[in-house]
Amino acid sequence: MVAVVETSPTPRRKLSRAERRLQLIEATISVIAENGFARTTLGEVAKRAGLSHGLANFHFESKDKLLAATLEHLSDEYRANWQAALAVAGPHPADRIAALIEADFTPAICTADRLAAWCAFWGEAQSRPMYQDVCGQNDEEYQGVLEGFCRDLLADGGYGGDAVRVARVLRVTTEGVWLDLMTLQSPYSRDEARATVLAAAAAFFPRHFGPDGRLAGT
Amino acid sequence: MVAVVETSPTPRRKLSRAERRLQLIEATISVIAENGFARTTLGEVAKRAGLSHGLANFHFESKDKLLAATLEHLSDEYRANWQAALAVAGPHPADRIAALIEADFTPAICTADRLAAWCAFWGEAQSRPMYQDVCGQNDEEYQGVLEGFCRDLLADGGYGGDAVRVARVLRVTTEGVWLDLMTLQSPYSRDEARATVLAAAAAFFPRHFGPDGRLAGT
Amino acid sequence: MVAVVETSPTPRRKLSRAERRLQLIEATISVIAENGFARTTLGEVAKRAGLSHGLANFHFESKDKLLAATLEHLSDEYRANWQAALAVAGPHPADRIAALIEADFTPAICTADRLAAWCAFWGEAQSRPMYQDVCGQNDEEYQGVLEGFCRDLLADGGYGGDAVRVARVLRVTTEGVWLDLMTLQSPYSRDEARATVLAAAAAFFPRHFGPDGRLAGT
Amino acid sequence: MVAVVETSPTPRRKLSRAERRLQLIEATISVIAENGFARTTLGEVAKRAGLSHGLANFHFESKDKLLAATLEHLSDEYRANWQAALAVAGPHPADRIAALIEADFTPAICTADRLAAWCAFWGEAQSRPMYQDVCGQNDEEYQGVLEGFCRDLLADGGYGGDAVRVARVLRVTTEGVWLDLMTLQSPYSRDEARATVLAAAAAFFPRHFGPDGRLAGT
DNA sequence: GATGAATGAGCCTTCATTCAT
DNA sequence: GATGAATGAAGGCTCATTCAT
Numbered sequence: 001m002v003a004v005v006e007t008s009p010t011p012r013r014k015l016s017r018a019e020r021r022l023q024l025i026e027a028t029i030s031v032i033a034e035n036g037f038a039r040t041t042l043g044e045v046a047k048r049a050g051l052s053h054g055l056a057n058f059h060f061e062s063k064d065k066l067l068a069a070t071l072e073h074l075s076d077e078y079r080a081n082w083q084a085a086l087a088v089a090g091p092h093p094a095d096r097i098a099a100l101i102e103a104d105f106t107p108a109i110c111t112a113d114r115l116a117a118w119c120a121f122w123g124e125a126q127s128r129p130m131y132q133d134v135c136g137q138n139d140e141e142y143q144g145v146l147e148g149f150c151r152d153l154l155a156d157g158g159y160g161g162d163a164v165r166v167a168r169v170l171r172v173t174t175e176g177v178w179l180d181l182m183t184l185q186s187p188y189s190r191d192e193a194r195a196t197v198l199a200a201a202a203a204f205f206p207r208h209f210g211p212d213g214r215l216a217g218t
Numbered sequence: 219m220v221a222v223v224e225t226s227p228t229p230r231r232k233l234s235r236a237e238r239r240l241q242l243i244e245a246t247i248s249v250i251a252e253n254g255f256a257r258t259t260l261g262e263v264a265k266r267a268g269l270s271h272g273l274a275n276f277h278f279e280s281k282d283k284l285l286a287a288t289l290e291h292l293s294d295e296y297r298a299n300w301q302a303a304l305a306v307a308g309p310h311p312a313d314r315i316a317a318l319i320e321a322d323f324t325p326a327i328c329t330a331d332r333l334a335a336w337c338a339f340w341g342e343a344q345s346r347p348m349y350q351d352v353c354g355q356n357d358e359e360y361q362g363v364l365e366g367f368c369r370d371l372l373a374d375g376g377y378g379g380d381a382v383r384v385a386r387v388l389r390v391t392t393e394g395v396w397l398d399l400m401t402l403q404s405p406y407s408r409d410e411a412r413a414t415v416l417a418a419a420a421a422f423f424p425r426h427f428g429p430d431g432r433l434a435g436t
Numbered sequence: 437m438v439a440v441v442e443t444s445p446t447p448r449r450k451l452s453r454a455e456r457r458l459q460l461i462e463a464t465i466s467v468i469a470e471n472g473f474a475r476t477t478l479g480e481v482a483k484r485a486g487l488s489h490g491l492a493n494f495h496f497e498s499k500d501k502l503l504a505a506t507l508e509h510l511s512d513e514y515r516a517n518w519q520a521a522l523a524v525a526g527p528h529p530a531d532r533i534a535a536l537i538e539a540d541f542t543p544a545i546c547t548a549d550r551l552a553a554w555c556a557f558w559g560e561a562q563s564r565p566m567y568q569d570v571c572g573q574n575d576e577e578y579q580g581v582l583e584g585f586c587r588d589l590l591a592d593g594g595y596g597g598d599a600v601r602v603a604r605v606l607r608v609t610t611e612g613v614w615l616d617l618m619t620l621q622s623p624y625s626r627d628e629a630r631a632t633v634l635a636a637a638a639a640f641f642p643r644h645f646g647p648d649g650r651l652a653g654t
Numbered sequence: 655m656v657a658v659v660e661t662s663p664t665p666r667r668k669l670s671r672a673e674r675r676l677q678l679i680e681a682t683i684s685v686i687a688e689n690g691f692a693r694t695t696l697g698e699v700a701k702r703a704g705l706s707h708g709l710a711n712f713h714f715e716s717k718d719k720l721l722a723a724t725l726e727h728l729s730d731e732y733r734a735n736w737q738a739a740l741a742v743a744g745p746h747p748a749d750r751i752a753a754l755i756e757a758d759f760t761p762a763i764c765t766a767d768r769l770a771a772w773c774a775f776w777g778e779a780q781s782r783p784m785y786q787d788v789c790g791q792n793d794e795e796y797q798g799v800l801e802g803f804c805r806d807l808l809a810d811g812g813y814g815g816d817a818v819r820v821a822r823v824l825r826v827t828t829e830g831v832w833l834d835l836m837t838l839q840s841p842y843s844r845d846e847a848r849a850t851v852l853a854a855a856a857a858f859f860p861r862h863f864g865p866d867g868r869l870a871g872t
Numbered sequence: 873g874a875t876g877a878a879t880g881a882g883c884c885t886t887c888a889t890t891c892a893t
Numbered sequence: 894g895a896t897g898a899a900t901g902a903a904g905g906c907t908c909a910t911t912c913a914t
Contacts, residue, residue, distance in 0.1 A: 165413065180390060183350070472781030556780070716905080
C-alpha cells in the first residue's frame with residue numbers, strides 16, 4: 001500500500017510526517033512478523049520501508065518509541081475495528097456478541113503479519129511496561145463491553161454463570177486461536193478459528209448461537 | 219537452590235554435566251521471565267546461575283541451543299505433569315478432563331517465571347523453527363488426548379458439537395488465561411484462572427461440570 | 437537579546453547576513469560554554485539561536501567554519517578591547533600595563549560564557565590548526581606590545597630581568613586565573629583574579645605597582 | 655613502554671587487568687594529545703593500543719569511565735611526582751619551592767603528550783563534573799602546600815604580599831607556560847618555560863631566587 | 873572442567889551535511 | 894532566504910563466541 005509512494009522516481013521525495021510515520025510503522029509490523037521481536041532492528045525496518053535508517057530516529061525518537069507507536073497503531077486499529085462492527089450490528093446482545101467475534105476475524109485485522117506482531121508484543125509484555133501503557137485501557141474497555149453483552153444474554157435465558165468468566169473465555173479463546181495460527185505447524189484456517197470461538201459462544205448461549213454462529217429468530 | 223551447591227564443603231566441586239545444564243536452564247527461565255526474550259543474554263544467565271561468563275557456551279554449544287534446551291525442558295516438564303495427573307485420575311472422561319485442567323494450574327507448573335517464559339517463547343515461535351521443533355509433538359499429543367476425552371463425554375450426553383473444537387477451546391482458554399496473568403495490569407488469581415477454564419468445561423459439559431468443577435456422582 | 441529580533445512586528449523579517457552570523461556566533465559561544473567543545477552540535481546552536489536546523493550550514497559553509505568564525509569573533513573582540521583601553525590610558529608604561537591588565541577583567545570581556553569558550557578553544561588548539569590560524573597574530577601582537585611596556589619600565593627602575601619573561605608571566609597569569617575561574621570548584625572572584633595579576637606586576641615593578649594596583653605619583 | 659608487550663608473537667595474549675588498563679590509558683593520552691578531546695574515539699584508542707575496541711569497554715565500562723581513569727592517572731602521576739621531589743629537597747622553604755617548580759618540568763611529566771592531554775581536560779572541565787571529581791582534591795593539596803612555603807619565605811624576608819596570591823601566581827604561571835607550549839605556533843623550549851616560572855619566583859623572593867633559579871647560601 | 877580476557881559483528885543513536893519545497 | 898525532511902558516516906556500546914591459561 002505504501003509501495004506506491006516508493007515507486008516514484010524521486011527517492012528523496014518528502015512526505016508529511018504522518019505519512020512517513022505510518023510507512024515506518026507498517027514496515028515495523030512486517031519485520032516483527034518475519035523476524036520476531038528480538039531480531040527486529042531499525043536497519044531492517046528502514047530497509048523494508050525503502051528509507052535510510054537515520055529517518056526512523058528522526059520521526060520517532062528512538063527504537064522504543066517506534067515500537068510503542070507500532071503497538072499503539074495496532075491497538076487503535078483493533079479498537080476502531082470492533083467499534084465499527086458494533087455500530088452496524090443489531091441491537092440484540094447476541095447480535096452484538098456475534099459482531100464482536102466476527103470483527104476479530106475480519107481480513108483487514110486478522111492478517112498473518114498483524115497476528116504475528118500481536119503475539120510478539122504479548123511475549124514481551126511481561127518485561128516491559130510498554131504493553132500495559134499502550135493497550136491496557138483498550139483491552140479493559142473491550143472486556144467491559146463484552147461483559148455487558150454477556151450479562152444481558154445470560155439474564156435473557158442463559159444457564160446462569162458468571163458474565164465475567166464467560167466474557168473472558170470468549171476473549172481469551174480468540175487470542176488463543178490467534179496464537180494457534182501463529183504457532184502450529186499446520187494451522188487450521190481462519191474460518192475454523194472463528195468457528196471455534198463460535199462453538200464456545202454456542203456452549204454458553206445455546207438458545208442464541210448454533211454451530212454456525214448467530215441463530216436467527218430470537 | 220544453587221546456594222546449596224555453592225556452600226557445600228567443597229566449594230568448587232565439579233558438578234555433573236546434567237546438574238550444570240539444569241542450573242543454567244533454570245537461570246535462563248528466570249532471566250527470560252524478568253528481562254524478556256529480546257534482552258536475555260548469556261552473561262545475565264551465567265551471572266544468575268552464579269557461574270562464569272564462558273560456561274554457558276561450554277555446556278551448550280550456542281545461545282540458540284541453550285534456548286532450545288530450555289524450551290525442551292519446559293515442554294517435557296509440562297508433559298510429565300499432565301501425564302502424572304492422568305495416572306492418578308479416575309477412569310471417567312470427565313475425571314480425566316478435570317485432571318488435565320487441574321494439572322495446568324499445579325503450583326509447580328503454573329509459576330510466574332514459567333508462565334512468563336512460555337509467553338516469551340510463544341512470541342518468538344512465529345519467526346523461529348525452534349518452537350515447532352521442540353514442542354510440536356508434545357502439543358499435538360496433548361490436544362489428541364484431550365480430544366479423545368471430549369469425544370467420549372460428548373457421546374455420553376453432551377449437546378453434540380465438534381470434539382476437536384471443544385478440546386481446542388479448553389486448551390486455548392488455558393493458554394489465554396496464562397497470557398492474562400502475564401499481561402494484565404492487575405491480573406486475577408490463579409484460582410480465578412482455573413475457575414474460568416472450568417466455566418468453559420461446564421458450558422460444554424453441563425451434566426459433568428458445575429461452576430466449581432467436576433460434579434460428583436456421574 | 438535575540439528575543440528582541442523575534443518579537444519585532446514583522447516576525448519573519450529577513451535579517452542581514454551579518455546579523456544572522458552574529459546571532460549564530462553568540463549562540464555558539466553559549467553552547468560551547470555550557471556543553472563543552474566535544475558536545476557542541478549545530479542543532480543545539482541553531483536551537484539556542486531560535487533558528488532552524490539547516491540555517492547554520494547556510495550562513496557558514498560548515499561546522500568548522502562556524503567554529504573558526506566564533507573564535508575569530510572572540511579574538512577580534514579581545515583585541516579591540518585592549519586596544520580601546522590603551523587608547524584612553526596615560527602615556528607612562530606603568531599606566532599602559534595597568535590598562536592592559538584592567539582590560540582583561542572588563543565585565544564585557546571577562547564573562548563566564550566567554551571565559552569558558554576561550555578555555556575550550558585552548559583545549560582543542562593543540563590538535564587543530566584553527567587556533568593558530570585565527571589567533572596567532574593577535575596573540576603575538578599582544579605579547580609584543582606588553583613586552584615593549586615591560587622593557588620600558590624595567591629600564592626605568594626595575595630589578596633588571598628579561599622583559600620577555602616578565603611580559604610572559606603577566607600574560608599567562610591572566611590566562612591562568614581565567615582557567616582557575618573555570619576549573620575550580622569554588623572559584624575566587626573576578627576582583628581577586630585581577631588582584632592576583634596585579635600582585636605579579638607589583639613583584640616585578642615594586643616602584644610602580646602596589647598591592648592595589650598602579651601606584652600614583654610616578 | 656607498553657609496545658614491548660605488543661611485539662610478542664601472540665596477539666591474543668592475556669594481560670592482567672592492571673596492565674591492560676594502563677596500556678589503554680597511555681593510548682588514550684596519546685590520542686587525546688593528537689586528536690583533541692572532541693575527536694578522541696574508543697576505536698582510535700583501541701587501534702593505538704593494538705587492541706580491539708570491545709576491550710576498552712570490557713576493562714572500563716564506558717568511554718566516560720576511561721576518560722576519567724585517564725585523568726585520574728595523570729593527576730596521581732603528577733601528585734606523586736611533586737611529592738617525590740619534595741622528599742629529596744632541602745628543608746628551606748626556598749629549596750622546597752624550587753623543587754616544586756623543577757618537578758613541573760621533569761622530562762617524565764612535562765611530555766608533549768601529557769601537556770596536551772592536560773590542556774584538553776582543562777578545556778572540558780567547565781562542562782563536565784569529571785575534572786573536579788578527579789582532580790579537585792589533588793589541586794587543592796598542591797596549592798595548599800605551595801602556599802605554606804610561600805608564607806614561610808615571605809615571613810623570612812619577602813616584600814610582604816599575600817602568600818595565597820603569590821602561590822597562585824607561581825602555580826598558574828606553570829599552567830600558563832604549559833598552555834603556551836601547546837598553543838604557540840613556535841613555542842619556546844622547556845628550559846625557557848622553567849626559566850619563566852623561576853623569573854616569577856625571583857620577583858617575589860629576590861633574596862632567594864636569582865635569574866637562574868635558587869640562590870645558594872641562604 | 874572452569875575462568876575470564878579478547879575479539880568483532882552488529883546495533884542504536886547522533887549529527888554534519890544536502891536539498892526539495 | 895528559510896525550513897525541515899532525508900541521508901549516511903561514524904561513534905559508543907552490547908554481546909555471542911573463542912580461547913589461552
